[in-house]
Amino acid sequence: xxxxxxxxxLGVGVFLVVLGGLLKFFVADRVIVTPxxxxxxxxxxxxxxxxxxxALQVRSADLVAVRTLKGDVAASDKNTAVWDVSVVLSTGDGxxxxxxxxxxxxxxxxxxxxNCCGEAVNSVPVRHSxxxxxxxxxxxxxxxxxxxxxxxxxxPARYVSEETVQGLTTYKFVSQVPATQIQTQEVPGSLVGxxxxxxxxxxxxxxxxxxxxxxxxxxxxxxxEQNLTxxxxxxxxxxxxxxxxxxxxxxxTQRSQAQLARDNIGKIDLVTTWLPLIGLLVxxxxxxxxxxxxxxxxxxxxxxxxxxxxxxxxSG
Numbered sequence: 248x249x250x251x252x253x254x255x256x257l258g259v260g261v262f263l264v265v266l267g268g269l270l271k272f273f274v275a276d277r278v279i280v281t282p283x284x285x286x287x288x289x290x291x292x293x294x295x296x297x298x299x300x301x302a303l304q305v306r307s308a309d310l311v312a313v314r315t316l317k318g319d320v321a322a323s324d325k326n327t328a329v330w331d332v333s334v335v336l337s338t339g340d341g342x343x344x345x346x347x348x349x350x351x352x353x354x355x356x357x358x359x360x361x362n363c364c365g366e367a368v369n370s371v372p373v374r375h376s377x378x379x380x381x382x383x384x385x386x387x388x389x390x391x392x393x394x395x396x397x398x399x400x401x402x403p404a405r406y407v408s409e410e411t412v413q414g415l416t417t418y419k420f421v422s423q424v425p426a427t428q429i430q431t432q433e434v435p436g437s438l439v440g441x442x443x444x445x446x447x448x449x450x451x452x453x454x455x456x457x458x459x460x461x462x463x464x465x466x467x468x469x470x471x472e473q474n475l476t477x478x479x480x481x482x483x484x485x486x487x488x489x490x491x492x493x494x495x496x497x498x499x500t501q502r503s504q505a506q507l508a509r510d511n512i513g514k515i516d517l518v519t520t521w522l523p524l525i526g527l528l529v530x531x532x533x534x535x536x537x538x539x540x541x542x543x544x545x546x547x548x549x550x551x552x553x554x555x556x557x558x559x560x561x562s563g
Contacts, residue, residue, distance in 0.1 A: 279384055279515055280355035283323035285330065287316045287507070289500045291470065295492030297344045298478075303435060305488050309339040312472075312494050316380060319350075322364045328355050329364045332380060332396075336492075345490065349396040351379045358383045358465055360394065360401075368396050377401030382458075382465035384515070386418055393422045397429060397452050397476075410459060412469045413505035417459040424454040432478070438487045439480040448478045450489060461508035463515055468504045471495040 295310040322329040360375035377392030393404035404422040436443040459469040
C-alpha cells in the first residue's frame with residue numbers, strides 16, 4: 248500500500264508546487280482584468296457659476312456633478328471594456344447646467360484607450376488616448392497620460408505624493424489643461440464687448456483635475472476638479488464666464504470608492520498571494536510526505552525475511 252501512496256502524494260505535491268508558481272507568475276496577469284459589467288456613480292458638489300443662456304447673465308450657485316459609468320457588456324470582449332460615461336452638472340435645486348456623454352473603450356489589463364467600438368464624445372466620433380476614469384493595476388509613482396473629454400485629448404497626470412484617503416494609501420496625481428480653445432459659439436456681441444448683434448466667439452477651457460488613486464487596483468478613491476470656461480473677444484481676452492466650478496467627491500462617494508478598492512484588493516491578493524502560497528505550502532508538505540513514505544517502503548522491502556525452521560529439526 249505504501250508503495251502506491253508515496254508516489255501519489257509526491258505527484259500531487261509537485262503538481263501543487265507548479266500550480267502555485269503558475270498562479271503567481273502566469274495566471275494572475277491574465278485573470279486580473281477590469282470587469283465588463285462595471286457600474287459606478289460619483290457625486291461631486293461645490294461652489295460655481297454659470298452663464299444663464301435665457302437671461303444672458305452669469306449666476307453663482309452651489310453646483311453638483313453626478314457621473315455615471317456603465318459598462319456596455321455586449322460591445323466588450325475578453326480584452327476590451329467599453330464604457331458609456333455620462334456627467335450631469337446641475338444646481339443644488341436641480342436646474343440643469345450641462346450634460347455630456349463620453350463613450351470610451353479601454354484595455355482591460357492596462358486601462359489604456361483602445362480605438363474601437365463607436366468611441367465618441369457627445370455622439371461625435373473622437374479618437375481617445377491615455378487613461379480614462381481608471382488607472383492601471385499596480386499603478387506606479389510616475390506620470391501618466393489622462394483623458395480629458397472636454398479638451399478631447401490626453402494630458403499628463405503628474406505624480407505628486409502619497410496620501411491616506413479613507414484609510415487607504417493612495418497616490419495623488421494632478422493633470423492640467425491650460426487655457427485651450429475648444430469651440431466657437433454664436434453669442435450676442437455684448438457678451439464679448441462687441442457692438443455687433445451676434446458674433447462667433449471663441450470658447451476657452453482651463454481645467455485642473457486631481458485624483459487620489461489606490462495603486463494596487465487603479466481605483467480613483469477621491470477626485471476634485473477646478474474648471475474655468477470663458478468666452479473671449481477678438482483680441483483673445485476673457486470677457487464672460489460660461490462655467491466655473493470647484494468640485495470634489497463627497498464623503499459617500501469616497502467611502503463607496505474606497506470599498507470598491509478594498510473588495511478588489513481582496514480579489515487580487517487571493518490570486519497573487521494566498522492561492523499560490525497555499526499551493527506551495529501544501530505541495531511541499533505532500534512532496535516531503537510522499538518521499539518519506541517511499542523511502543520507508545523501500546527500506547521495508549530491503550529487510551531480510553526470517554525463514555521458519557524445518558519441522559523435526561533438533562533444537563540443540
